[in-house]
Amino acid sequence: MNIYTEAGTLEFHPPGPGAWSIDAAHFPRPVSRFQAEIHPKGIADGFLECARRYGLLIDGLDFRFVNGFAYSSVIPAPEDEIPARFEAAERVFRDKIWRRDLERWDTEVKPASIKTHRALLAIDPDALSDEELAAYVETCRDNLVKMIRQHHCFNLAAILPVGDFMAHVAAWSSLPLSDYLALSRGAAPESAGEFDEIDDLAKALRDDPEARATLASDAPGAEIIARLRAAKGPVAQALEAYLDFVGYRLLNSLDTGEASAIEVPDALIARIRQALAPEVAHLGVVPEAELARLRKAIPQENRAMFDDLLEEVRTMSRLRDERGFYSDVWAGGVMRRALLAAGARLASAGRIEEPAHLIEASYDEIKDLLGKTGGPSGAELADRAHYRRSHRAEGAPAAIGDPPAPPPPMDALPPDTLRVMTGLGTAVQSLGSPPDTEREPSVVRGIGASPGIYTGPARVxxxxxxLSRLVPGDVLIAAATSDSFNIVLPLVGAIVTNAGGLLSHAAIVGREFGIPSVVGTRNATALITDGMQVTVNGATGEVEYEDG
Structure with missing residues (x-):
C-alpha cells in the first residue's frame, strides 16, 4: 500500500531497522503488487545459499518494497556461523568453486530451466477452462518463485571473480578499470544480443527473397511477424524458434508488470532486419595490442596472477546475464503471458478494465478474481497501474532509515575471508551509481563504463x-537496462543510463558489444529529450547534448 501525506506526496518509511538504499538499476519504477509479494523471499533465500558456500560475513540483503520501490539493507551473518564461514572462504580461491557452479549451471540448471519454460509455453492458456487456467497461473507462479531464488543462488559465481579482479587491478594499476574490464569482450556473446536462433533466422531469410520482401515492407511489426509465421518453409520455422527463445522475456525489468519482447514486435523486426546487414558483426576479443598495453601497466611480479584472474573473469562473465536470462527474466515473461490470458477473460466479463491490470493485484486477489469470489474493483486496479506508470525511482529517496554505519574494520580477518569480502564489496559498489556530481549546461556526467566516442540521435x-522506436544507430537513454535488453541492444550506437556502475548491465553489454557506455548519470532521462543529437564519451563519462 502506498503512503501519502495530507498534501498528497508520498511518504517513505523504512520497512525495518537499519539503513536502506534504493535499487534503481534493477527496478527503475514501482513494481506490480504481484511481483512485490514474491521477489524479496527469492532474493533472500538464494543469496543466503551462496553466502554460506562462499564464506561471506553477511547473509545477503533484506529486500523490501516501499511504495513499490525496491530498497535493501545488509543482513550480517549470525555470530555462531562465523567459524564455518571462515572455513568456507578458505576453499573459495583455492578450489575456484565458482567453476563448479558454472559446470552445474551448464549441465543441470540451465537445461532444466529451458525445458520447464518451453513446456509452460507449449500450453495454450486460451484453450483452458477457467479452473484449468487458474491452476496454470499457479504453476507459472511457482516456477517464477523458484527462478528468482535460482538467479540469486549464482550471485557470487557471477560477480566474485570480477570483483576480485577489479580489487587487485586497482591496487596494481592507475589506468581506468573500465579498460581492464573490456578485456572480457567476446566471452559473453548473449550479452551482445547474439543467439544461434537469430543467426539461423538470418540465414533462412537470405535464402528466401519473398520473405525478405515481407520483412522490408512498411507494415507494422505485428503484421510482418504474422505474415512470416503464416508462410511455410525454413523462414517460418526459424522465426518460430527465435520467438520461442526470446519472445517471452521481460524486456526492461524483472517485474511481470512490464512488457515482454513479443509485445514490442516493431523492436523485434528492427533486430531481425539488423541481423541481415552484412556490416554487422560481433567485435570479438580485445586486440592483442590492447591487452599488451594494459598488461604492461601491471607490475612484473603480478602479471602471472593478473593473467589468472583475467582468465577467471572471461570464463565466468557470461553467467552475469545468463543467470537472469534463463531464470526469472524468462519465467517472468511466461508468468505475464498467463496473467494476460486470465486478465483478458476478466476484462471481457467487465470485471477489470484491461487485461494487464490483473498483474496489479496480489496473488490472493488474483485467486479471488479468477474464482469469482471477490477481489479489487477494476477501478482500483486501474489506479494501481496509473501509479506505476506515473512514478520513477529518480523521484524516490536514495536512502531511508538510519544513516549508513561505517564498514567494520577487516584487518584482523583471515586472509581468504578478507579477499572474499573485498571482492564482493568491490563488485557491489560497482553495481550502483556514484554520488551526485556538479551539473553544468549541456553536459551529463556519469561513469565511463565502455570506452569510445559516438554521436547520434537520442532515443529516450x-x-x-x-523500444519499438529504436532504429540502428540511436543512442539509448534509459533509467536502466536489464538482461533482456540484449535482444535489441545491437541496434544502438551508445548507451546512457541514470542508474548503474561499472558492473551494471548497461556497462557489461556496452563493453561486450564494443559501444560507448556511460552509466550512473542519475538524470540523463530528465535532461536529454528524444531526438537530441548527443555525443557519448565512454572513457570520460561525459554526455554532451543540445541545451534548450
Missing amino acids: IDTPED
Missing part, C-alpha cells in the same frame, strides 16, 4: 513499448 526509453 521510458517503457518497454518505447
Whole structure:
C-alpha cells in the first residue's frame, strides 16, 4: 500500500531497522503488487545459499518494497556461523568453486530451466477452462518463485571473480578499470544480443527473397511477424524458434508488470532486419595490442596472477546475464503471458478494465478474481497501474532509515575471508551509481563504463513499448537496462543510463558489444529529450547534448 501525506506526496518509511538504499538499476519504477509479494523471499533465500558456500560475513540483503520501490539493507551473518564461514572462504580461491557452479549451471540448471519454460509455453492458456487456467497461473507462479531464488543462488559465481579482479587491478594499476574490464569482450556473446536462433533466422531469410520482401515492407511489426509465421518453409520455422527463445522475456525489468519482447514486435523486426546487414558483426576479443598495453601497466611480479584472474573473469562473465536470462527474466515473461490470458477473460466479463491490470493485484486477489469470489474493483486496479506508470525511482529517496554505519574494520580477518569480502564489496559498489556530481549546461556526467566516442540521435526509453522506436544507430537513454535488453541492444550506437556502475548491465553489454557506455548519470532521462543529437564519451563519462 502506498503512503501519502495530507498534501498528497508520498511518504517513505523504512520497512525495518537499519539503513536502506534504493535499487534503481534493477527496478527503475514501482513494481506490480504481484511481483512485490514474491521477489524479496527469492532474493533472500538464494543469496543466503551462496553466502554460506562462499564464506561471506553477511547473509545477503533484506529486500523490501516501499511504495513499490525496491530498497535493501545488509543482513550480517549470525555470530555462531562465523567459524564455518571462515572455513568456507578458505576453499573459495583455492578450489575456484565458482567453476563448479558454472559446470552445474551448464549441465543441470540451465537445461532444466529451458525445458520447464518451453513446456509452460507449449500450453495454450486460451484453450483452458477457467479452473484449468487458474491452476496454470499457479504453476507459472511457482516456477517464477523458484527462478528468482535460482538467479540469486549464482550471485557470487557471477560477480566474485570480477570483483576480485577489479580489487587487485586497482591496487596494481592507475589506468581506468573500465579498460581492464573490456578485456572480457567476446566471452559473453548473449550479452551482445547474439543467439544461434537469430543467426539461423538470418540465414533462412537470405535464402528466401519473398520473405525478405515481407520483412522490408512498411507494415507494422505485428503484421510482418504474422505474415512470416503464416508462410511455410525454413523462414517460418526459424522465426518460430527465435520467438520461442526470446519472445517471452521481460524486456526492461524483472517485474511481470512490464512488457515482454513479443509485445514490442516493431523492436523485434528492427533486430531481425539488423541481423541481415552484412556490416554487422560481433567485435570479438580485445586486440592483442590492447591487452599488451594494459598488461604492461601491471607490475612484473603480478602479471602471472593478473593473467589468472583475467582468465577467471572471461570464463565466468557470461553467467552475469545468463543467470537472469534463463531464470526469472524468462519465467517472468511466461508468468505475464498467463496473467494476460486470465486478465483478458476478466476484462471481457467487465470485471477489470484491461487485461494487464490483473498483474496489479496480489496473488490472493488474483485467486479471488479468477474464482469469482471477490477481489479489487477494476477501478482500483486501474489506479494501481496509473501509479506505476506515473512514478520513477529518480523521484524516490536514495536512502531511508538510519544513516549508513561505517564498514567494520577487516584487518584482523583471515586472509581468504578478507579477499572474499573485498571482492564482493568491490563488485557491489560497482553495481550502483556514484554520488551526485556538479551539473553544468549541456553536459551529463556519469561513469565511463565502455570506452569510445559516438554521436547520434537520442532515443529516450521510458517503457518497454518505447523500444519499438529504436532504429540502428540511436543512442539509448534509459533509467536502466536489464538482461533482456540484449535482444535489441545491437541496434544502438551508445548507451546512457541514470542508474548503474561499472558492473551494471548497461556497462557489461556496452563493453561486450564494443559501444560507448556511460552509466550512473542519475538524470540523463530528465535532461536529454528524444531526438537530441548527443555525443557519448565512454572513457570520460561525459554526455554532451543540445541545451534548450
